[in-house]
Amino acid sequence: MPAIRIRRCRLGLMLPALLCLLLGGAGRLLAEAPQEYQVKGAMVFNMAKYIEWPTGVFSGSGAPLVVCSIGRGPFTGALEQYRGKTVLGHPLQVRRMQPGEELGECHLLVVSGVEKRYLAGILDQARKRSLLTVSDIPDFARLGGIIGLVEVEGRVRFEINVKAAQQSRFKISSQLLKLARIVREGE
Amino acid sequence: MRKSRPGLRLVLVGSLLLSLSCGRTALAQDAEQAAPSDLESMDLEQLTNLKVETVYGVSKFEQVVTEAPASVTVVTSEEIRRYGWRTLADVLKATRGFFATYDRNYSYIGTRGFNRPGDYNTRVLLLVDGHQINDAIYESAAIGTEFILDMALIDRIEIIRGPSSSLYGAGAFFGVINVISKSARQIEGVELGGGWGSQKTGSGRISYGKLFNGGEFLLSGSGYDSRGNDRLFFPEFNDPATNNGIARNMDRDRSYSLFASGHLHDFTLAGALVSRDKRIPTASFGTIFNDPRTDSNDRRSYLDLRYDKAIDGTSVTARLFYDEYRFTGNFAYDRTGDDPPLYPASYVNRDQHLARWWGAEVQASRQLLPRLQLTGGARVRDNFQVEIPNYDLVPGGRRLDNSHENVFYALFGQAELRILDTLILNAGVRYDHYETFGGATSPRLALIYTPVEGTVFKLIYGHAFRAPNAYELYYNDVFDGYATSTSLRPETVRSYEAIYEQYYGGVLRTSASVFYNKIDNLISYQDVSPTQVAFANIDRVKAVGGEFEIEGQWSSGFAARSSYGYVAARNEGTEQSLDYSPRHLVKLNLTAPLYRKNVFAGIEMQGVSRREFSHNGAGVASPGYLVTNATLSSTALLPGLDASFSVYNLLDRRLDDPATTDHAQSLIPQDGRTYRLLFSYRF
Numbered sequence: 001m002p003a004i005r006i007r008r009c010r011l012g013l014m015l016p017a018l019l020c021l022l023l024g025g026a027g028r029l030l031a032e033a034p035q036e037y038q039v040k041g042a043m044v045f046n047m048a049k050y051i052e053w054p055t056g057v058f059s060g061s062g063a064p065l066v067v068c069s070i071g072r073g074p075f076t077g078a079l080e081q082y083r084g085k086t087v088l089g090h091p092l093q094v095r096r097m098q099p100g101e102e103l104g105e106c107h108l109l110v111v112s113g114v115e116k117r118y119l120a121g122i123l124d125q126a127r128k129r130s131l132l133t134v135s136d137i138p139d140f141a142r143l144g145g146i147i148g149l150v151e152v153e154g155r156v157r158f159e160i161n162v163k164a165a166q167q168s169r170f171k172i173s174s175q176l177l178k179l180a181r182i183v184r185e186g187e
Numbered sequence: 188m189r190k191s192r193p194g195l196r197l198v199l200v201g202s203l204l205l206s207l208s209c210g211r212t213a214l215a216q217d218a219e220q221a222a223p224s225d226l227e228s229m230d231l232e233q234l235t236n237l238k239v240e241t242v243y244g245v246s247k248f249e250q251v252v253t254e255a256p257a258s259v260t261v262v263t264s265e266e267i268r269r270y271g272w273r274t275l276a277d278v279l280k281a282t283r284g285f286f287a288t289y290d291r292n293y294s295y296i297g298t299r300g301f302n303r304p305g306d307y308n309t310r311v312l313l314l315v316d317g318h319q320i321n322d323a324i325y326e327s328a329a330i331g332t333e334f335i336l337d338m339a340l341i342d343r344i345e346i347i348r349g350p351s352s353s354l355y356g357a358g359a360f361f362g363v364i365n366v367i368s369k370s371a372r373q374i375e376g377v378e379l380g381g382g383w384g385s386q387k388t389g390s391g392r393i394s395y396g397k398l399f400n401g402g403e404f405l406l407s408g409s410g411y412d413s414r415g416n417d418r419l420f421f422p423e424f425n426d427p428a429t430n431n432g433i434a435r436n437m438d439r440d441r442s443y444s445l446f447a448s449g450h451l452h453d454f455t456l457a458g459a460l461v462s463r464d465k466r467i468p469t470a471s472f473g474t475i476f477n478d479p480r481t482d483s484n485d486r487r488s489y490l491d492l493r494y495d496k497a498i499d500g501t502s503v504t505a506r507l508f509y510d511e512y513r514f515t516g517n518f519a520y521d522r523t524g525d526d527p528p529l530y531p532a533s534y535v536n537r538d539q540h541l542a543r544w545w546g547a548e549v550q551a552s553r554q555l556l557p558r559l560q561l562t563g564g565a566r567v568r569d570n571f572q573v574e575i576p577n578y579d580l581v582p583g584g585r586r587l588d589n590s591h592e593n594v595f596y597a598l599f600g601q602a603e604l605r606i607l608d609t610l611i612l613n614a615g616v617r618y619d620h621y622e623t624f625g626g627a628t629s630p631r632l633a634l635i636y637t638p639v640e641g642t643v644f645k646l647i648y649g650h651a652f653r654a655p656n657a658y659e660l661y662y663n664d665v666f667d668g669y670a671t672s673t674s675l676r677p678e679t680v681r682s683y684e685a686i687y688e689q690y691y692g693g694v695l696r697t698s699a700s701v702f703y704n705k706i707d708n709l710i711s712y713q714d715v716s717p718t719q720v721a722f723a724n725i726d727r728v729k730a731v732g733g734e735f736e737i738e739g740q741w742s743s744g745f746a747a748r749s750s751y752g753y754v755a756a757r758n759e760g761t762e763q764s765l766d767y768s769p770r771h772l773v774k775l776n777l778t779a780p781l782y783r784k785n786v787f788a789g790i791e792m793q794g795v796s797r798r799e800f801s802h803n804g805a806g807v808a809s810p811g812y813l814v815t816n817a818t819l820s821s822t823a824l825l826p827g828l829d830a831s832f833s834v835y836n837l838l839d840r841r842l843d844d845p846a847t848t849d850h851a852q853s854l855i856p857q858d859g860r861t862y863r864l865l866f867s868y869r870f
Contacts, residue, residue, distance in 0.1 A: 034237065035239065039234055039239045042226035043235075047231060099560065100556075100559070101557070117560070120503075121502075121552075123497060154239060155236065155238060155239065156234070175231070179235050
């Protein structure tokens with residue numbers, strides 16, 4: 001059946017050609033709604049203003065606020081654009097970390113896309129250093145993180161573990177708490 | 188002689204290169220898009236009220252995918268909806284390096300050149316939220332309409348290629364399919380689902396999810412009924428005595444399933460049940476052709492209680508489970524000279540199998556040194572009731588009782604050592620102990636190298652085993668058709684794999700891999716006499732192959748994925764190509780937004796090359812095919828309403844899958860063009 005075989009080959013060639021055509025056109029269309037991680041990045045940048053940081057965490061008024069991020073994926077990338085912007089007078093620094101790396105200089109820790117078995121260790125380390133932890137891992141606040149970002153009907157919402165925040169000596173403004181679902185650990 | 192066709196291969200490779208190069212241009216265009224800068228000036232309240240474009244696909248699970256000591260594919264609920272996938276088999280058919288065959292009763296997974304119609308997928312481990320679905324008799328991974336979870340309740344599926352026994356255990360011989368269910372957070376309130384399709388197919392579902400202070404729960408029930416292909420024609424039975432080869436109304440498929448899950452504090456309780464009835468139109472096992480008494484019922488259920496807690500930097504997961512599997516197979520036979528003389532002219536022979544088991548598992552993970560993450564655990568399973576009797580449904584007829592029980596336990600550990608910031612060594616080992624044959628050790632070693640962000644190389648060595656299952660060890664019927672062999676040893680596979688993954692921004696991803704598998708002591712059917720078969724450790728297989736995939740996802744809503752897989756599998760015993768093994772697999776999946784990211788078109792094409800096999804002493808082949816499916820789907824066109832319309836086998840191609848020697852026919856016809864309309868409404 002050589003005729004059929006040839007036809008099949010030609011189809012095989014047509015597939016990627018078709019793909020090519022469509023992909024070429026794809027980039028030209030503009031997005032209508034912002035991407036999930038652009039919003040999450042903006043939230044991290046903005047929420048720092050709604051936090052009363054423990055005294056003495058910044059060495060001076062113009063000292064940098066170090067945002068560290070653990071995990072691969074789009075969250076880290078979305079934070080990059082806020083590098084150098086100032087929050088409460090502190091210029092923002094963004095650092096990528098690996099699980100297990102020393103978190104000594106971080107103030108805010110963003111955790112995204114890491115496997116769950118790493119989480120307990122990361123949270124333990126963050127707690128010891130009084131870091132503000134933010135993550136979009138499901139149930140992050142319940143599992144001991146401070147601020148969880150959850151998707152509810154296409155919108156990004158906050159879940160806050162008040163007890164964890166207090167333990168790490170953070171005061172979260174009522175404005176932020178009003179927007180969040182309050183989560184107790186172990187719930 | 189089985190010759191490859193270089194022409195075809197050349198075309199495929201060329202076309203993939205073409206799509207790769209064009210992908211790069213598309214990427215460049217995407218980067219030119221302006222980033223929305225007004226986001227940073229918004230306050231938190233405005234941000235929380237913003238409707239966002241959710242990222243789906245692989246990028247959300249980048250670490251899972253890149254740092255896993257395996258080649259991993261993540262399939263999301265969005266893809267399931269946009270491509271109209273009806274079963275797990277549909278998902279696997281669209282997945283790089285996988286295919287599936289259907290004997291019009293069960294679906295069989297093909298991967299890495301390996302597909303054994305009739306093995307009930309005993310070499311792939313299927314999990315739902317980490318709970319093992321493979322049963323205690325056939326160790327079957329049910330991927331057809333007999334799968335335990337409605338497709339609408341799936342949040343995502345992680346498909347892990349290669350032997351993963353070191354972490355997952357005995358069944359993970361060729362890979363692991365981990366299905367993660369939706370939680371109440373994704374289905375809050377009541378959701379109604381319904382479907383209509385060709386072959387008088389209908390389905391319905393009602394789900395209810397609730398969040399409350401301290402926990403959440405989800406309840407769901409589904410029903411499915413299909414008349415199936417009611418005029419299947421089998422030329423082997425083309426005789427007036429057997430209805431001219433037409434199996435009339437013999438393809439009926441009915442099922443119902445229930446699922447419940449909830450968590451309270453650190454505990455998660457889940458329960459699931461599925462019952463499926465399927466008529467068997469193929470007259471397999473020498474049954475009477477076109478006799479509606481021949482059918483099968485599979486009923487699988489479980490309860491699973493899980494405890495998750497982070498205790499001083501240690502992640503602890505403990506699990507307690509109870510499982511049940513019932514199989515009822517009815518097989519209609521004509522009386523022959525070998526049957527007792529007082530038997531009626533025709534009668535039904537029945538398999539009525541029941542397995543019950545419970546078990547427990549505990550796993551802990553801790554960062555021991557700054558660069559060392561250790562995971563360890565233990566598992567015990569008690570198959571306290573395994574009954575596989577076979578009898579004739581004739582008063583005073585033949586009966587063969589067959590009961591067993593066994594216990595097994597396992598210990599496992601895995602170390603992830605970050606040698607350098609760019610280099611991870613992942614070493615795992617598992618020891619399983621079975622009452623039947625003793626112990627088996629499965630090591631796995633992987634090096635994961637990320638020289639720069641976005642580039643990942645993996646080198647993997649894995650050794651896995653599969654314990655002979657109760658069916659292979661003990662099954663016999665009243666005809667004494669099986670010579671049981673309790674001395675079966677486990678099969679083993681040694682696998683070597685090299686993977687190169689490249690990410691181009693958040694948009695494109697390519698993956699290339701080569702593998703070499705060496706399988707020893709493969710358990711196969713063997714004829715011991717003209718009327719008796721036995722399972723024995725007879726075959727040795729060597730398989731060499733490679734896969735290439737390109738995947739792209741644009742903020743405009745376009746998504747595309749294309750892959751090519753090649754494998755040469757050789758049976759060392761017969762010194763021939765491995766039966767049922769296609770050399771080439773081609774896939775293309777394409778999603779395009781048609782209207783405001785509310786309406787999408789999804790088109791997929793799957794090509795499987797010719798499969799040769801021996802059938803009742805003759806060398807035969809199923810021809811290669813290319814099948815196209817198309818789906819039009821919409822989300823939130825009206826508030827709460829999702830709908831999709833799919834056409835399967837769009838070009839109405841004739842498709843055939845290979846049959847086993849349990850069938851008189853060598854090829855099993857698959858469906859021509861069919862349709863399905865599916866909707867869900869939440870309020």
